[in-house]
Amino acid sequence: MTIDFPKIDTRSDVQRDAESRVADAAMSAHVSNLRAIWRSPERAKGLLPALWSWTKKSMDTSLSVPLTTRRTYHAADTDRWNRIVVQWDRFHWHEELIPDRARTPQPSLWYAGAVDVFPARRQSPGFEGLAGMDFLRAGGRLPNVRIEHFKLQRELIGRVREINGDAGEFTAVLNERGADAENEVVGRFPLALLSDADRARLDNGTAFNLVTGYRRVMTTSGEVVKSGIETRVVLRRPSPLSAARVEEAIDEARRLRAS
Amino acid sequence: VSAPASDELELSIFGRGFGECVLVHVGDRRWVLVDSCRDDAGDPVALTYLGSLDDEAEDRIVAVVITHWDDDHTKGATNVIQAHAPREVWMPAVLDNDEAFDFAVTHDVAMANTGVPSGLSEFRSILHHVDRSRRMWGIRRRDVDTTTSATVFLLSPHDAVVSEGFAALGITQNPGFGELASPEPNDTSIALWVNWDERSALLGADLKNGEWGWQAVLQAWPSARAPVGSIKVPHHGSPNAHLDEVFTQLCDAEVLAGVTRFTPGTTPRPSDDDRDRLRPLLGQGWVVGAEGPSRRQPRTVEELHEQAVTLDGLWDAHGAVGQLRIRCDSDGQWSTERIGAVTPV
Numbered sequence: 001m002t003i004d005f006p007k008i009d010t011r012s013d014v015q016r017d018a019e020s021r022v023a024d025a026a027m028s029a030h031v032s033n034l035r036a037i038w039r040s041p042e043r044a045k046g047l048l049p050a051l052w053s054w055t056k057k058s059m060d061t062s063l064s065v066p067l068t069t070r071r072t073y074h075a076a077d078t079d080r081w082n083r084i085v086v087q088w089d090r091f092h093w094h095e096e097l098i099p100d101r102a103r104t105p106q107p108s109l110w111y112a113g114a115v116d117v118f119p120a121r122r123q124s125p126g127f128e129g130l131a132g133m134d135f136l137r138a139g140g141r142l143p144n145v146r147i148e149h150f151k152l153q154r155e156l157i158g159r160v161r162e163i164n165g166d167a168g169e170f171t172a173v174l175n176e177r178g179a180d181a182e183n184e185v186v187g188r189f190p191l192a193l194l195s196d197a198d199r200a201r202l203d204n205g206t207a208f209n210l211v212t213g214y215r216r217v218m219t220t221s222g223e224v225v226k227s228g229i230e231t232r233v234v235l236r237r238p239s240p241l242s243a244a245r246v247e248e249a250i251d252e253a254r255r256l257r258a259s
Numbered sequence: 260v261s262a263p264a265s266d267e268l269e270l271s272i273f274g275r276g277f278g279e280c281v282l283v284h285v286g287d288r289r290w291v292l293v294d295s296c297r298d299d300a301g302d303p304v305a306l307t308y309l310g311s312l313d314d315e316a317e318d319r320i321v322a323v324v325i326t327h328w329d330d331d332h333t334k335g336a337t338n339v340i341q342a343h344a345p346r347e348v349w350m351p352a353v354l355d356n357d358e359a360f361d362f363a364v365t366h367d368v369a370m371a372n373t374g375v376p377s378g379l380s381e382f383r384s385i386l387h388h389v390d391r392s393r394r395m396w397g398i399r400r401r402d403v404d405t406t407t408s409a410t411v412f413l414l415s416p417h418d419a420v421v422s423e424g425f426a427a428l429g430i431t432q433n434p435g436f437g438e439l440a441s442p443e444p445n446d447t448s449i450a451l452w453v454n455w456d457e458r459s460a461l462l463g464a465d466l467k468n469g470e471w472g473w474q475a476v477l478q479a480w481p482s483a484r485a486p487v488g489s490i491k492v493p494h495h496g497s498p499n500a501h502l503d504e505v506f507t508q509l510c511d512a513e514v515l516a517g518v519t520r521f522t523p524g525t526t527p528r529p530s531d532d533d534r535d536r537l538r539p540l541l542g543q544g545w546v547v548g549a550e551g552p553s554r555r556q557p558r559t560v561e562e563l564h565e566q567a568v569t570l571d572g573l574w575d576a577h578g579a580v581g582q583l584r585i586r587c588d589s590d591g592q593w594s595t596e597r598i599g600a601v602t603p604v
Binding site for chain 1: 523
């Protein structure tokens with residue numbers, strides 16, 4: 001499901017209201033769908049293999065977008081993301097990031113994945129061995145479901161030029177995707193923007209995306225928790241080259257050496 | 260623009276805040292290009308300048324030296340090589356190693372895969388346009404063939420750096436992850452000494468001041484050499500490339516100096532401290548390249564938010580081009596001309 005968030009600076013109030021109603025109606029329908037599936041966990045369980053097949057395919061061909069501090073998600077290089085967060089309580093949750101441009105899975109698949117990697121196993125000793133469906137059968141509470149939609153409005157691709165740990169900042173050269181090098185801009189960023197893990201990975205030349213987009217977070221009850229423009233620094237984790245591409249590159253190197 | 264006399268040494272130092280280039284006239288309208296950057300129109304500054312000279316004679320770049328692979332030193336080099344077909348194209352010798360060569364190409368392919376430019380892209384392009392007979396691997400104590408009586412002599416990289424190969428290249432990661440960088444003190448940058456009938460100049464590239472950098476150059480410097488009359492200050496005047504002795508022992512007291520500006524650093528160079536450090540060591544010194552990049556004004560809500568995560572907004576990386584032209588006639592008289600964005604140190 002896709003909700004198109006319009007640009008806020010170009011719409012009239014009437015347009016905004018109308019589009020908002022359409023978006024909210026779509027979201028409500030979607031949430032109802034999720035609830036229905038939740039009532040048939042056996043059906044969701046049967047869909048697990050399909051989910052992992054899709055996830056694996058997505059991971060192989062996509063870049064990594066660590067949108068949360070807890071896990072790193074892989075999303076296709078797209079301008080729209082949907083993230084689903086299934087939260088049982090403050091200690092137990094699962095999040096999935098769904099690239100909108102890629103084959104968007106049915107909500108049932110999202111749920112099945114959420115259940116499968118239910119984190120209670122690690123985080124709460126009382127739930128050891130009770131993963132996913134088992135937990136529900138054992139009387140687990142119906143979780144709260146949050147769905148986050150992110151529509152990219154602007155993206156710059158940057159590479160780190162210098163890191164000054166003492167001053168707590170780094171500089172980078174940035175540009176639009178595929179734009180002329182003469183349009184490059186320079187920015188100084190606080191290291192505090194990054195998670196500890198990202199900070200440890202930061203090096204001269206590390207590539208990242210500076211993404212700005214509209215983000216809306218809704219709950220199962222249809223409540224809009226958050227809605228607005230957001231900018232993030234997302235470190236890139238380029239997919240490793242395939243063996244064939246590496247071989248091709250080495251062939252090119254051999255040809256160049258010999259020519 | 261007046262062309263140099265056929266027996267006049269010229270050093271034209273170009274800078275623009277992110278990119279530098281030096282053209283050396285070695286006599287008879289023959290030039291050696293050291294590094295390359297583009298101008299506002301996207302053309303290599305070297306081609307634009309040579310095209311503007313008012314002489315009848317044909318100017319020819321006989322050799323190109325790419326001191327290292329950072330992209331503020333390489334842009335447009337391929338265009339120059341295609342236009343002038345130099346006899347020699349010099350690159351750091353650490354790349355003259357099968358494994359390093361393979362890695363360099365693979366790394367660039369992997370970076371291209373991410374859509375992020377790599378400093379090695381221009382190198383890869385150069386390699387495609389320069390056959391083996393013209394490829395020269397830079398290591399200290401070798402000479403560039405200038406085809407004239409002028410000498411262009413390599414002061415670095417040190418043999419020890421080259422023998423370290425991969426370590427000197429800074430290859431610690433998988434291809435595609437991060438840029439290649441030369442960690443101190445191993446420095447692969449090619450610094451040059453230009454000498455023509457006792458007229459002498461030093462081109463410092465980005466060579467740093469470590470054991471295998473300027474310290475090694477100082478140790479190997481023959482005392483009989485004529486004092487250096489002009490210098491391209493290494494690494495934008497940064498303290499990690501500075502040694503007082505380079506100026507006090509190798510240079511004339513009245514040395515003319517050009518410092519190329521570098522804006523994308525956490526401390527833009529040369530900083531006020533760099534200037535204070537350099538000023539007493541120079542006869543005259545100039546900073547080449549626009550005084551400061553211009554701030555990008557946000558036009559949309561998205562841009563406003565994008566800039567909110569930066570410490571001081573986004574700035575154009577490339578400032579206005581400056582050119583410091585230093586000439587020395589056959590009588591040993593030095594003179595300078597400042598064109599565009601050039602300010603005193």
